[in-house]
Amino acid sequence: MYAAPSIQKLLDELERLPGIGPKSAQRIAYWLLNADNAVATRLSEAIVEVKSAVHSCVRCFNYAEGELCEICASSKRDSSIICVVSEPRDIPPLERTAQYFGLYHVLGGAISPLEGIGPDDLHIAPLLQRLADEDIKEVLLATNPNVEGETTAGYLAGLIKPLGITVTRLASGLPVGGDLEFADEVTIGRAIETRRVL
Amino acid sequence: MYAAPSIQKLLDELERLPGIGPKSAQRIAYWLLNADNAVATRLSEAIVEVKSAVHSCVRCFNYAEGELCEICASSKRDSSIICVVSEPRDIPPLERTAQYFGLYHVLGGAISPLEGIGPDDLHIAPLLQRLADEDIKEVLLATNPNVEGETTAGYLAGLIKPLGITVTRLASGLPVGGDLEFADEVTIGRAIETRRVL
Numbered sequence: 077m078y079a080a081p082s083i084q085k086l087l088d089e090l091e092r093l094p095g096i097g098p099k100s101a102q103r104i105a106y107w108l109l110n111a112d113n114a115v116a117t118r119l120s121e122a123i124v125e126v127k128s129a130v131h132s133c134v135r136c137f138n139y140a141e142g143e144l145c146e147i148c149a150s151s152k153r154d155s156s157i158i159c160v161v162s163e164p165r166d167i168p169p170l171e172r173t174a175q176y177f178g179l180y181h182v183l184g185g186a187i188s189p190l191e192g193i194g195p196d197d198l199h200i201a202p203l204l205q206r207l208a209d210e211d212i213k214e215v216l217l218a219t220n221p222n223v224e225g226e227t228t229a230g231y232l233a234g235l236i237k238p239l240g241i242t243v244t245r246l247a248s249g250l251p252v253g254g255d256l257e258f259a260d261e262v263t264i265g266r267a268i269e270t271r272r273v274l
Numbered sequence: 275m276y277a278a279p280s281i282q283k284l285l286d287e288l289e290r291l292p293g294i295g296p297k298s299a300q301r302i303a304y305w306l307l308n309a310d311n312a313v314a315t316r317l318s319e320a321i322v323e324v325k326s327a328v329h330s331c332v333r334c335f336n337y338a339e340g341e342l343c344e345i346c347a348s349s350k351r352d353s354s355i356i357c358v359v360s361e362p363r364d365i366p367p368l369e370r371t372a373q374y375f376g377l378y379h380v381l382g383g384a385i386s387p388l389e390g391i392g393p394d395d396l397h398i399a400p401l402l403q404r405l406a407d408e409d410i411k412e413v414l415l416a417t418n419p420n421v422e423g424e425t426t427a428g429y430l431a432g433l434i435k436p437l438g439i440t441v442t443r444l445a446s447g448l449p450v451g452g453d454l455e456f457a458d459e460v461t462i463g464r465a466i467e468t469r470r471v472l
Binding site for chain 2: 119
């Protein structure tokens with residue numbers, strides 16, 4: 077396909093991004109070519125800045141700019157509960173609910189024998205250390221509701237319950253606003269199994 | 275929503291891009307955070323480079339790195355035919371067909387009384403100058419098949435036909451591989467109107 081070398085290079089880099097195919101890459105590239113220099117500069121600088129400014133929170137392994145992430149550093153959070161997630165990207169969706177005010181702990185993945193990821197590859201030892209050092213009353217396991225996430229949650233529950241700490245798990249069931257007609261049988265089965273008394 | 279300041283800044287910039295909503299922006303931002311520094315640097319540099327290296331071809335107003343775009347500079351193109359398009363982004367889809375080997379001329383928009391864009395706002399005078407200076411036998415009007423594009427094509431046909439140059443227009447009709455059942459009535463009407471004898 078014809079494109080000036082620098083346009084082709086930008087297209088190649090854009091196509092690496094998740095969810096960006098050739099057509100989206102082309103749309104974005106031509107949009108940037110047409111945009112103010114300032115807009116392109118801001119995007120370019122934001123990419124460089126995020127890579128230099130952001131690293132792992134020393135306490136919970138969330139993305140952080142200081143030594144601690146903004147959640148660990150906040151005095152407004154309930155420091156008696158830790159929500160365990162696989163990746164930093166799982167935190168924003170939980171925060172958007174505005175229903176959780178505790179701390180987090182990022183495992184950096186989930187147990188997956190197929191991919192050769194075992195418990196030792198995750199930040200589980202630092203989690204147990206936190207449970208020993210901090211005054212934690214509850215651990216909410218928020219790994220994904222798939223095979224790897226469930227395996228990881230089961231493994232962690234086995235480690236943490238004996239410490240006398242309440243271990244909870246995000247509920248599985250029908251998505252709110254969803255249709256029973258279009259839900260898969262495993263989700264409906266789980267919703268029946270964990271049905272609530274009204 | 276919670277995010278470290280530099281992550282939020284990147285999210286804001288990504289959300290400006292066409293076709294990128296909050297969820298896509300978040301997916302891309304977390305992907306970049308997780309990616310090698312080299313990948314992020316290459317993307318950032320490609321954005322800066324494209325803005326500094328690319329400007330308008332002095333002849334056809336396509337994007338160019340040198341004085342002339344690669345198409346105008348090529349000796350392999352048929353210089354007796356000019357394809358007129360609205361924007362530089364319309365050229366790659368035409369090139370991908372590998373069925374057009376002539377030159378291009380980018381108008382920089384289309385006539386749109388509603389948006390206050392008249393013929394004087396487009397690169398029409400330079401097109402007429404090219405028709406006077408170069409040995410052009412055919413002008414293929416490839417503006418979009420919508421109201422603005424048709425208006426622009428009609429206007430240009432009125433100017434160019436009296437010069438004794440063949441003026442053609444991209445065919446409208448059913449998309450190849452499409453279903454008659456799902457085509458809109460205007461497209462089907464046009465396909466009937468411009469039906470071919472077999």
